[in-house]
Amino acid sequence: MADNSNKVPENVSGSYYVDEECIGCELCVDTAPDNFKMAEDGTHAYVYKQPEGDSETELSDEALSSCPVDAIGDDG
Template identity: 70%
Template sequence: MADKTNKVPETIPGPYYVDEECIACELCVDAAPGNFMMTDDGTHAYVYKQPENDEEIAASDDAMTSCPVDAIGKDG
């Protein structure tokens, strides 16, 4: 389970977040490219845009459930 007290610093404020357990597998970026991206150095993913519609919410939820290390969380 993702830890909201351990969010990566690049994640913008909002309900979805990535924590420091991210292993940079890029599954979230593949599932929700409109909301997740990799850092420039490729060490981890982060939420660069919070979902704004049902399609983005569904894609972000898919990214969260696909994460092999449960590094994606959702508050609210």
């Protein structure tokens, strides 16, 4: 389970976030590209835009549930 006290610094403010357990597999970026991006050094992903609307929320939830290391959280 993601730890909101261990968020990567690039996350925008909001309920969805990526924590430091991220292994940079890019699954969330592939699943929800409107909301997740990879850091410039490629080591981890982050939330660059909080989901808006049902479609983005569903894809962000899919990314969260698919994360192999449980590095995505939703405090909403």
